[in-house]
Amino acid sequence: MLSSDVARRAALLREKLEYHNHRYYVLDDPEISDAEYDELFRELAGLEAEYPELDDPNSPTRRVGGKPAEGFTPYEHAERMYSLDNAMDLDSWFAFTDRVIKTVGREDLAYWTDPKMDGLALEVIYEQGRFVRAATRGDGRIGEEVTGNMRTVMNLPLTLRGDAVPELLEVRGEVVISNADFAVLNGRQREAGEKVFANPRNAAAGSIRQLDPKVAASRPLRFMAYGVGRVQWAQPLFAWTSQQEIMEGLKGLGLAVAPEAKLCGSREEVGEYFQELMERRAGMPFEIDGVVAKVNSLSMQRALGFTSRAPRWAMALKFPALQVKTVLRNIRIQVGRTGVLTPVAELEPVPLAGVVVSNATLHNKGYIEDHDFRVGDTVLIQRAGDVIPQVLSVDLDKRPEGAVPYEFPTTCPVCDSPAVEDGEAVRCTNDTCPAKTVQRIIHFVSKGGLDMDGVGRKWVERLAVDGVLESPADLFTLDKPTLLKYERMGDKSAENFIAAIARAREGAPFWRLIAGLGIRHVGEQTARILAGAYRDLEALGRATREELQELDDVGPVVAESLHAFFQNAETHALVERFREAGFWPEGGQTASEAASDHPLAGKVFIFTGSLPDMTRDQARALVEERGGVAVKSISKKVDYVVAGEKAGSKVAKAEKLGLEIIDFDRFMELLHTSA
Structure with a gap:
């Protein structure tokens, strides 16, 4: 029997643990040591284990993660989570505020201004002050429910604080990882031989979208609120009337908000704040990519309304892409699955937008010639959209003596076959080039192909280079003992690898197989159309150019590419090997009838x-x-x-x-x- 003393003790322990979580993760001002916190946690966990009647999904003990989910459930937001229009400079910002002023008929407007966090947008929902649900933004209307994973985010209150708590509260915000925590996380990943993350945003988004909540619990995630959806109060006369009141109210309820957020008394002050944060950007605790400014008055927000995609009362002022200079050490040529020779700049490693950049794209032969990039040059690089590094220009004043113009290769660096110009590209002419084979198999398992989650790119590359994988069909003959011969391939990784291939064999749709073959000019969209028109690879291979061109979205170029691909003897052999391996997805009427x-x-x-x-x-x-x-x-x-x-x-x-x-x-x- 559960005594009242035990119930009261459990309630007190939960209250204490949530209080100390708030002090540690939100206020950054802990009152007790880690050992004292752990002692309280162990006592509560022991009581819950002894008395199942104490079960509560919002108990602090649930923050370590529960059972893995089978999949994410779609969730329809009660109020749409809109995108924001962007201003790429202050002139655009002032043009936006001119429209706002004209609409509302007054100039003395204040703006609530937040740093634009670079994370994963979601909505967390509280009923009667208790956390009940969380969902990703998705397309703004339909997201994915991620309640179990968000329950593990330590700075997210599971029970709201304070006396004035809404009966219903939908909080919008970003899941982020601080720059310091990101460095520690990637160090941990490297030590474990696991994939390192490109940036904090990718790490945060990937963590929340894991089916196993224990993964999310192991990551240093934080939720930073920036606004609300629906709010329903028990007291009819109580309501927030401004964005500032919303943000101060959320903070009072125990939610974390960006400490740099502030009320700006004019549009000019917003511009000054934007310039200030741009200068401080590199030293900020979190990655930010701009500033979000909102008309402070909620009544004016309602008067301004929305366009089909964004509020007319808010604007994101985006920072320019971060740029930095470094030295071009070398130009390396990569050979893609279609034989295109792509130049890659090997750079003196340099920090840029939260990551260390040592490689960047040089696009193609013409780009190098137009900019006259030479080995040894000091070059300006940036991350396009703060993601993809690219080389922009040369500092000619710092060009070393003796630097010679770069000569683009006329033969493939992998197989020494002739490389010929094909439009802007330079392409290897050897259909059996080993580099093409490796890249084709990598593409086959990628998201653009069969999306074999669990089959890592680096392992595919290694197996292909070693000759274990000579074509995509070889994947379906792989076994666990073969994989375990490799150092650093553990038992669990090998099981995941084989399981991912088995899932593809049993359930991959026909269009994914077509897309995964890497046929030139045939992307996902065209693959879907082809899969709806033909029963299987054999039927598609028999199609004439004329028949193919009768399909929507298939013109002469695509038809010729498809026809040439299926006339190739190597393709015939691959198709037969798929059939022998029992990998034979079907489409045609089977696909269309389903819809x-x-x-x-x-x-x-x-x-x-x-x-x-x-x-x-x-x-x-x-x-x-x-x-x-x-x-x-x-x-x-x-x-x-x-x-x-x-x-x-x-x-x-x-x-x-x-x-x-x-x-x-x-x-x-x-x-x-x-x-």
Whole structure:
């Protein structure tokens, strides 16, 4: 029997542990030692183990992670989580505020201003002050429920603090990892022989999207609130009236907010704050990529409203890409799966935007010639979008004596076969080039191919170089003993490797196989169309150029590439090996019949302009999942023209053809109607 004394003691321990979590993780001002905290934690865990009646999903003991989830459940946000429009300079910011001033009819506006955290956006939901749910932003309307993982984030209160607690509170914010914690995490990953993360944002996003909450619990994640969705109060007269009140209210309830956030009394003050944070950016505890400014008055926010993708009362002022100078040590040539020779700059390692950069892209032969990059040069580099390093220019004043112009190779550096110019690219002419083989297998298992989660790129490369994998079909003959012969390949990793291949053998859709083959000019979109038209690889291989061109989105160039690929003797051998290995996905009517009951089945969509919250490829995939068809060329067959921002000439053509033109919001309504 559970006595009242035991229940009271458990409640007191939970209250104490949450109090000390708040002191440590939010206020950065602990009152007790780690050993004293651990003693309280062990006592509570012991009581919960002895008395199952004490079970509570919001107990501090649950922060270590529960059972792995089978998958993420879609979650529809009650209020849409909008994107933000961007201002790339202060002129754009002042142009934005001119529009705001004109709309509201007054100039004396204050703006609540936050550092723009570079993390994973989500919503956490509290009912009666208790944490009940969390979901990623997703496309703004539909996200993924990640409640179990967010319960492990130590600075997220599981029970709200204070006296004035809303009955319902939806808090929007970012999951982030501090720069200091990120360095420790990557050091730990290296020591364990695991993958290191490219930047804190990737680490945070990847941690929250793990099916096993224990993974998230092992990562130094933090939740930083920046706003709210729905708020319902028990006291009808109590309500927040400004963004400042919201943020101070969230802080009072125990949620962490950016300490650098502040109220700016004018648009000019926002500009000064933006310049100040840009100068302090490198020394900030978290990665930030700009500043978010919001009209402070909530009544004015409501008056300004929203566009189809963003609020008219908020703007993200983006920092320019970080740039730094370093020395170009060498130019290395990589050979891709289609034989393209890509130049890579080997650089004197230099810190840039939170990571140490030692390699950067030089794009192609023409880019090197146009900029006259030479080994030994001091070059300016940046991370495009703060992600992909690229070399921008040369400091000619620092060019060393004797630096000679770079001569792009005329033979493949891997197989010594002739390399010929093909448009802007230089391409190896040898179909059996070992580098092509390695890259083709890497592509086959990647997200752009069969998406074999658990089959690591580096291991595929090593197995291919060693001759264990000579074609994608060899993956399906791999066994655990072969993998365990390799140093650093543990028992669990080998099991995951083989299990990922087995999942692909049993459940990979036909379009993924087509995309994974790496046929030139055939991407995911075209692969989906082909998989809907042909039963299997054998049927696709028999198709003539003329038959292929009858399909939407398949023109002469794509048809010729497909025809040439399937006429190749090496392809015939690969197809037969897939069949022998029992890897034989089917498409055609099998695929289309599965979606035939959807209201969008057979409807033809075309997309133009930029879409909020998703790429056009993602939008096409949503259409096809519901049995519709997404095309890239406009014609009378098109049922809906989805026009995003800065829509191109397709809109004018659509008007001439009398086609139905819809915006993104209407497109999303059609999808949800058909779901």
